[in-house]
Amino acid sequence: MSDQKKTTDAKDESELLGLRDEIDRIDGDILQLISQRAKCAERVAEVKLKADPEHAVFYRPEREAQVLNRIMAANPGPLANEDMARLFREIMSACLAHEKPIEVAYLGPEGTFTQQATKKHFGQWVKSRPMPAIDEVFREVEAGAVQYGVVPIENSTEGVVNHTLDTFITSNIHICGEVELRIHQHLMAGPNTKRDKITRIYSHQQSLAQCRKWLDAHMPHAERIAVNSNAEAAKRVQGEWNSAAIAGELASELYDLDIIESNVEDSPDNSTRFLIIGREEVGPSGDDKTSLVVSMRNEPGALYNLLKPFKEFGVDMTRLESRPSLTGNWTYVFFIDFVGHTSEENVQKTLASLKQTAADVKVLGSYPKGVI
Ligand SMILES: O=C(O)C(=O)C[C@]1(C(=O)O)C=C[C@@H](O)C=C1
Incomplete structure (x- = not known):
């Protein structure tokens, strides 16, 4: 190694050490500030409980939206607004769980896009409970078994989820929020299934419809089987040879499946809107x-x-x-x-x-x- 290269390496190394010291110092400040914020949230909980011990409402969607909008407007960069908002989303999620852990029912089973939407909206600290059908999510909220619920309402390519709309006609539940999720569909199978041996593809009927053109072009001979959810599809192919599922990434992780082909949805900006339902206005x-x-x-x-x-x-x-x-x-x-x-x-x-x-x-x- 030349002397000049050695000097440059030593300079880079010392700059790296200096930057890490700076990061340690900043992390120390962030830590103190997050703790101060959590103490404020703790105090907020006491004030809410004092005002109404029986019916104190801890989750405040309007306040959370204001906090996130303010953060995005004030973000100096270089992190993107949405990335910064996601970080604050998690800080608020932890603060709310510290005030009072809330439980949210969603259209299950585990691994559905609705579970992904629940985590996107409430953050990682929420306790979520899968329900087998949309009306059961409504029922759990109405009965007070959980505080909130999350249900799909419309997809950008497939239109409205009629079942959700119909349930609103007869229920007394309130909508208290909305969240949109980019939907990426993946073809996945167990490790023993080779792509050219796939004879059956399971998924929810809406997901099959969202991937119709891709399936026609790449898997024309595989039988398409509609099941209750794409997570159920993933669960099924776990134990079945020569079968594949179309589902989201969360389902592949949960059921240990290999993704054979990513993003098989026909429309690149395929997204689904979900509603948050609750009992309060x-x-x-x-x-x-x-x-x-x-x-x-x-x-x-x-x-x-x-x-x-x-x-x-x-x-x-x-x-x-x-x-x-x-x-x-x-x-x-x-x-x-x-x-x-x-x-x-x-x-x-x-x-x-x-x-x-x-x-x-x-x-x-x-x-x-x-x-x-
Ligand atoms: O402002 C409140 O009412 C709070 O409870 C604090 C806080 C927060 O961490 O900022 C936490 C939970 C609520 O959903 C909204 C905001």
Whole structure:
């Protein structure tokens, strides 16, 4: 080695040691600050308990959205806004668990995208409980067995999850948040299964539909078998030769499967929106959405009457979905999402006007727009 190279290496080494000292010092500061933050959260819990010992609400989605939005707006870089928000998401998750551990039911089994969405929204500290069906998630929340639930509501390529919409018609649950998840589907199998020997592919019917073109092009002869969830598909192929599953990464880890081909979804920006459901109403965060179910009488101009108040009071409708009403033949209910919170004046005027023409208006909830 030349003398010059030795000198450069020694200089680099000493710079590295100096930088590590700096990182140690910063970590010490972060540690102290996180501890101070956790002590504040502890105090917040005491204040909430003192104000209402029986019904204190520890999880505050509107406040969490404000914290994350503020962090993203103030982020000086070089870390991306979303990465920074994820770090703070976890700090808040730990603080909330320290205040009061909360339990959340989700559409299981373990390894589903809904579990991934639950962790994305509540952070790693949440205690999550898998349920075998969407209505059971609703039932657990209604019965008070868990505080919150997470259910899928719509996919960018496959449209709405009708089962979730229908369950809202009859339930008294509130929507208290939303979270969107990028969906990456992978083809996976046990170590004894070779790609060219695959004769059966299991997945949830929506996931099979999201990968239809890829399957037609690359696996045209394999039988496609729809099962209750993609995690169940992964579980099944664990013990079956010559079978594969299409599911998310979490399922491959959980059931010890090898990913044979990644990202087999047809649309590169395939994403699913999930709703957080609970029993309490949520206060305004400053950047909110509201969801309604409206039943209209079957008469001429019904749809016009439904839309008119939104135009009149300048409320921005972001989604309109119709479903059979479950009560009478050929009558429909409308699911509406719009920007704003029920505490805002133009929203209150819109709702009052709607109530004059509609057979029924049910507010499912006002909640902060998904942040990460
Ligand atoms: O501000 C509150 O109400 C808190 O409980 C504190 C805190 C936080 O860590 O920032 C924790 C949990 C809530 O969901 C919201 C925020």
